[in-house]
Amino acid sequence: MERTVLDLWVGVFVAAGIAALMVLALKVGNASTTFNMGETYRLTADFDNIGGLKVRAPVKSAGVVVGRVDDIQFDNERFKARVVMKIDRRYQFPKDTAVSILTSGLLGEQYVGLDAGGDSATLKDGETFKITQGAVVLEKLISQFLYNRAAEGGAK
Amino acid sequence: MENLVEVKDVSFTYDVRPVLQRINMTVPRGKVVTIMGLSGCGKTTLLRLIAGWLKPTAGEVRVAGRATHELTHDEIYEMRRKMGMLFQFGALFTDMSVFDNVAFPLREHTGLPESMIRDLVMMKLHAVGLRGVHRRMPAELSGGMQRRVALARAIALDPLLIMYDEPFTALDPISFSAIGHVIRRLNDTLGATSIVVTHDVQETLPIVDYVYFMSDGAVVAQGTPDDIRNSREPFVHQFVWGEIDGPMAFHYPGAPYREELRLEPAHG
Amino acid sequence: MVERAVRGLRVVGHRVVNSVWRLGYASRFFSLTLLKSATSFRRFHLTIKEIYFTGVLSLIIIIVSGLFVGMVLGLQGYETLQKYGSAEAVGTLVALSLTRELGPVVAALLFASRAGSAMTAEIGLMKATEQIAAMEMMAVDPIARVIGPRFWGGVISMPLLAAMFSAVGVFGGYLITVVLIGVDEGAFWSQMQNAVDFRQDIVNGVIKSVVFGVAVTAIALFEGYDAPPTAEGVSGATTRTVVTSSLAILGLDFVLTAFMFRGA
Known part of the structure; x- marks a missing residue:
């Protein structure tokens, strides 16, 4: 040819x-x-329990992806999980923003949700979220529910 | 330098099987020398030793004065550029046209411009009388034509030494004499030296200058074509005149015939 | 009795020595191919020709198979997922199975039987008809001139073919589930994009296909080069190429998967 x-x-x-x-x-x-995502900055948050959260899971605020989980470590002094997130530089969050680990749908992937507070000062690179809510563990929820029912029964 | 190729006391063993035993041979410059013998007597091995492809187990092969087993890989390649070899069935590259086949060594080794390569290829094809088929693929040619193209390829770099490995095998009589004619003419016009390995005695004798006879890896007879024709040596006589029985038995050694056919009870 | 045991042991020993010898020979062949690959790049048109034979001529089988595999994945995935009310996840299923596993593996298997066997047969016949020997006699190194370009042609073609297989497969899944069954298009793509990670899934898939490309081409070329110069020799070598490279693909796939997706 x-x-x-x-x-x-x-x-x-x-x-x-x-x-x-x-x-x-x-x-x-x-x-x-x-x-x-381009330019990012890092924020950390400590959780009692992160459930099934994984590295690279999305960080969302009002349903919009604003960053990703960069690293997950265990803090051996306070026995908590330390989650490092990379947040897009375009978005700033107030100091009193509440962080929680949520699940998309009933059995979907877990992600980090940010609920902005009212503080006028914003978090800078390397700072830590103060208000955190760990993942909901189904077994704990159920046992708590049963305990409450038992307590109610005892009161009667 | 009178002799282009000198084979001195060469033995070669393949694994443990001895193929060549103490071979002595000289090929003078400008001559056509033929090595004759039955199939499997080590002729092809001898050619490969001369080409530096194999190294002798003992003895030495000298080409243009240099012992091949002392040469490095690059020096052997350098030496082979001055050699042409025609393989038994031509060994043309089946995925290239006739033209590209002949141009192959030129393109690989010379770096000449394409226009000059074209002229050279046409000259080489003209020398073997096949200028007209340069566009065809090797598969479209007859066996004899393929071998002539292969010959054109072998002489593309104007070699000092041309080796022919069974050039006449499975050819019709016309291709046969065409190849023989070409071998002689190329040798004389190029000023080359030729070694022809063959077992076709009658057809080869008229075109060669000197003959070596090999049997079982050893040289058993040698001489000019006339010496060979008049030889009294039983082996040569049998070979030249194609007699069925002689020192070379027709039957390969085996169990006695009667026993093999169970005509008498086996021993024990 | 003892004699028989000794003979049996000798047979086993002979086999082991033979296969170790062959393995060593193959490694030597492979390293020579790599060492002498300068020719393949200095005279890149030689490699381009081989990319044509291994890559372009394998296109049709790769594209058609990719399309069908994707469509089957779409059908089966939808069938199972809709029972759990998450039919939109079918995009994720199709894309993940293709980019992580089926793309590289099936494309490599097809490549082995289409291009690998052809390569073995070609080299084997070149050897049987003394073309390799003729090249050696013309002071042209057959490993540099014949083997090298084929090797690099195969190694370059393989990841491209695998990528096409996956892309066409995703398209096939899209055709079946979105166009034919009517799964929501937005959910199909967005769920897929959420789940398929560029580095984790796509880059790893490409790495796999490069490894498979090296394995299949090296096996095919070695089998061809090592084939006995007879009709049975070449046909046996061709069969061995397909069998050995298929096993190599599946074995390597397991090893690579274990390393790549461990725990993540």
Whole structure:
């Protein structure tokens, strides 16, 4: 076969392969959000229990993704979970913002929810959220419920 | 330097099987020398030793005065550029056209501009009488034509030494004499030296200058074609005149015939 | 009795020595191929030609298979997920199975049987018809000239083919579930994008396909180069290429998966 025809076909092939990779990265995967985040700053929060939260889980405020979980560690002095989040530079949060670990849907993935407070001072890079609410553990909820019922019965 | 190739006391063992035993041979410059013998007597091994492909177990092979087993890989490649080899069935590259086949060594080794390569290829194809088929693929040619193309490829770099490995196998009589004619003419016009490995005695004798006879890895007879024709040596006589029985038995050694056919009870 | 045991042990020993020897020979062949790959890049048109034979000519089978695999995943996934009321998650299922596993693995299996076997047969026949020997005699190194470009052609083609397989597969899943069954399009894509991580899933899938490409091409070329120069030799080598490389793909896939997705 002529070398030019061959080159053309191989060119088409390589271009199609790279296009497929781009489609996978941008349309199928989350590369678009990962790359779009651009400048970020880090905030930390300590939780009693993080449930099934994972690294790279979304951080949402009012349902909008504003950042991602960057690192999860165990604080061996206070026996708490320390979650480091990367937040988009465009968004600032007041000092008294409440952080909680929530679940999307009944059995969905867990994510970090931010409820902005009324403080005029905002959190800076490396600072820590003060008000936190850990993940809801189903077993604890049920035992608490049963305990309350038993207490009510005893009062009667 | 009178002799281009000198084989001195060469033995070669493949694994533990001895293939060549104390071979002595000289190939003078400008001559066509043929090595004859039955299939499997080590002729092809000998060619590979000369090409530096294999290293002799004992003895030495000298090509243009240099012992091949002392050469480095690069020096052997350097030496092979001055050699051409025609393989038994041509060994043309089946995925390339006739033109590209002949151009292959030129493109690999010379870096000449494409226009000059074209001229050279046409000259080489003309020398073997096949300028007209340069566009075709090897599969579209007859066996004899394939071998002539392979010959054009082997002489593309104007080698000092051309080796032919069974050039006449499975050819029709016309291709046969065409190849023989070409071998002689190329040798004389290129000023090259040729080694022809073959077992076709009658057809080869007229075109060669000197003959070596090999049997079981050893040289058993040598001489000019006339010496060979008049030889009284039983082996040579049998070979030259194609007699069925002689020192070379027709039957490969085996169990006695009657026993093999169970005509008499086996021993024990 | 003892004699028989000794003979049996000798057979076992012979087999072991043989396979170790072959393994060593294969490693040597592989490292020579890598060492001599300068030619493949200096004269890149040689490699381009091989990308054509291994990549472009495998396109049709890859695209058609990818489409069907994606459509089947869509159907099966929908069938199961709708029982739990989460039919929208079918996009996640299709995309994750394709990018993590099926894309690289199935594309590599197809590549082994389409391009790998052809490569083995070609090299085996080149050897049987003394073309390799002729090249060596013309002072052209066959490993640099014949093996190298084929190796790099295969290694370059494989990840591209796998990516196309996955992309076409996701499209096939989309066709079945969104266009045909009527799953919500927005949920299909957004759930998929939430679940499929670029580094974790897509990059790892590409790494897998590169590893498979190296394995399949190296096996195919070695089998061809090592094939006995007879008709049975070449056909046996071709079969061995497909069997060995399929096993290698599945084995390597397990090892890579264990390393990549451990605990995450």
